[in-house]
Amino acid sequence: MSEVRAEMVANVWKVVAAEGDTVGDGDTLVILESMKMEIPVLAEDAGTLTRLAVAEGDIVQEGDLIAVIE
Amino acid sequence: MLESVLVANRGEIARRVIASARRLGVRSVAVYSEADAELPYVREADSAVLIGPAQPASSYLNGAAVLAAARQTGARAIHPGYGFLAENPAFAASVIAAGLTWIGPAPSAMEQMGDKINARNLMEAAGVPVSAGTRQPVADVAAALAAADDIGYPVMIKASAGGGGIGMSAAADPAQLAAGFETARSRAERFFGSPAILLERFVPRARHVEVQILGLADGQVIALGERDCSVQRRHQKVAEETPSPGVGPQLRTRMLAAAVRAGETVGYLGAGTVEFLLDVEAGDFMFLEMNTRLQVEHPVTELVTGIDLVEQQFLIAAGEDVSFAADQVTPAGHALELRIYAEDSKRFLPSPGTISEWVQPTGPGVRVDAGYAAGNTVTPFYDPLLAKLCVHGADRAQALDRARTAVAAFRISGLKTNLEFHADLLASAEFSGGNYDTSLVGRLRP
Numbered sequence: 002m003s004e005v006r007a008e009m010v011a012n013v014w015k016v017v018a019a020e021g022d023t024v025g026d027g028d029t030l031v032i033l034e035s036m037k038m039e040i041p042v043l044a045e046d047a048g049t050l051t052r053l054a055v056a057e058g059d060i061v062q063e064g065d066l067i068a069v070i071e
Numbered sequence: 072m073l074e075s076v077l078v079a080n081r082g083e084i085a086r087r088v089i090a091s092a093r094r095l096g097v098r099s100v101a102v103y104s105e106a107d108a109e110l111p112y113v114r115e116a117d118s119a120v121l122i123g124p125a126q127p128a129s130s131y132l133n134g135a136a137v138l139a140a141a142r143q144t145g146a147r148a149i150h151p152g153y154g155f156l157a158e159n160p161a162f163a164a165s166v167i168a169a170g171l172t173w174i175g176p177a178p179s180a181m182e183q184m185g186d187k188i189n190a191r192n193l194m195e196a197a198g199v200p201v202s203a204g205t206r207q208p209v210a211d212v213a214a215a216l217a218a219a220d221d222i223g224y225p226v227m228i229k230a231s232a233g234g235g236g237i238g239m240s241a242a243a244d245p246a247q248l249a250a251g252f253e254t255a256r257s258r259a260e261r262f263f264g265s266p267a268i269l270l271e272r273f274v275p276r277a278r279h280v281e282v283q284i285l286g287l288a289d290g291q292v293i294a295l296g297e298r299d300c301s302v303q304r305r306h307q308k309v310a311e312e313t314p315s316p317g318v319g320p321q322l323r324t325r326m327l328a329a330a331v332r333a334g335e336t337v338g339y340l341g342a343g344t345v346e347f348l349l350d351v352e353a354g355d356f357m358f359l360e361m362n363t364r365l366q367v368e369h370p371v372t373e374l375v376t377g378i379d380l381v382e383q384q385f386l387i388a389a390g391e392d393v394s395f396a397a398d399q400v401t402p403a404g405h406a407l408e409l410r411i412y413a414e415d416s417k418r419f420l421p422s423p424g425t426i427s428e429w430v431q432p433t434g435p436g437v438r439v440d441a442g443y444a445a446g447n448t449v450t451p452f453y454d455p456l457l458a459k460l461c462v463h464g465a466d467r468a469q470a471l472d473r474a475r476t477a478v479a480a481f482r483i484s485g486l487k488t489n490l491e492f493h494a495d496l497l498a499s500a501e502f503s504g505g506n507y508d509t510s511l512v513g514r515l516r517p
Binding site for chain 1: 305414420421422423424451452455
């Protein structure tokens with residue numbers, strides 16, 4: 002199992018993947034936006050996206066859970 | 072002189088404009104979002120009006136809210152700063168229609184320069200050099216591929232309504248062009264509300280050099296020297312200097328004359344910046360775009376000329392003469408600006424947070440234009456600029472020395488900053504030597 006967490010305070014601009022998706026290492030899950038920059042959040046493992054903890058428009062804090070891949 | 076001014080901006084530039092207003096006895100009004108209530112510029116203005124929630128679209132980009140704040144406070148003029156509404160001709164027109172003074176050029180000049188394709192065509196017709204590129208919006212990938220065959224690879228892909236490097240990329244071959252074109256289109260649509268794309272010849276070894284112009288109340292356009300803005304990450308400026316180490320006297324004369332011609336072509340009034348790309352190998356320069364507003368890096372020009380550009384903006388907007396003799400400006404010494412961003416020094420990723428410690432450098436030739444102070448929170452809603460560390464020296468060597476000392480003395484805690492990057496930049500042989508180009512940052516941070 003791998004947990005993907007936010008690296009910084011950001012706004013969730015786009016949710017690209019959905020729970021249940023099969024994802025590959027390096028696939029874009031979510032695109033964050035902070036300080037006028039888009040920051041793609043990537044899968045760090047291949048597997049099934051069992052949990053997506055954010056929705057578009059959410060504000061995430063540094064360290065917040067974004068997704069779980071199993 | 073103006074009686075009062077509302078500053079339709081935030082952070083360091085709002086503070087900068089308010090400082091000149093105070094010095095000149097002009098009543099200042101700040102506007103702020105819910106995220107910015109604690110920032111220094113809000114307290115330093117004579118009065119301040121909350122205009123909306125943190126999201127820029129609901130606050131600093133909300134022209135109606137800004138105009139309502141002007142009515143409420145009786146402010147007679149609007150200074151837009153840079154970014155947000157500064158280059159929005161519809162907003163400028165609404166300010167004028169409300170009977171207020173717009174501190175900027177005529178909306179028609181903003182419109183002519185706001186679209187990069189239109190600006191390029193206009194400049195070409197006026198005899199200002201432009202690079203090889205498309206003369207109308209590129210409709211789709213097929214049209215882009217055809218245009219690139221004419222221009223020759225590599226090409227630069229840009230949003231016609233764009234700015235700030237957003238959506239810009241270079242393509243070395245048709246595959247990269249096809250991918251980059253789609254990205255550029257979606258970003259252009261999202262950030263600038265227009266999907267129009269242009270292609271230009273990509274210059275591998277280039278410097279980014281711009282000229283400060285002033286359109287005076289009597290219609291004359293003058294140039295106040297150049298700024299070198301070649302230190303960039305993600306096509307965004309990180310450090311600037313004047314004079315440019317890559318521009319000799321003859322080239323300078325030609326560039327300044329071309330910038331004046333650009334301003335005259337659109338009947339430009341007030342402070343503006345004409346940006347050029349300098350092809351280092353060919354020794355040629357080409358018009359890139361014109362920014363119809365005060366530029367972020369205007370302090371370096373102020374340091375070498377001794378002219379307060381915001382004061383000149385006020386005077387020109389009031390229909391008055393500028394405060395200096397237009398034909399007797401002689402820049403003295405060398406000035407640098409280092410943009411202190413809330414971002415890490417390695418990958419340049421944003422780092423919002425709360426500032427627990429803020430100690431600014433002081434000393435001869437040191438000027439800090441800061442938007443924040445200790446205790447402030449830097450939020451993810453706006454750009455990462457915390458402060459501009461500017462230094463002036465008798466020559467480039469002294470300016471570099473002063474910059475190194477000042478960077479080492481600047482202490483900001485509580486979030487990540489790019490101060491360490493600036494220390495590395497100032498220590499690098501390439502920057503110190505002056506013979507650098509726009510790919511410098513990529514070499515320092517491979």
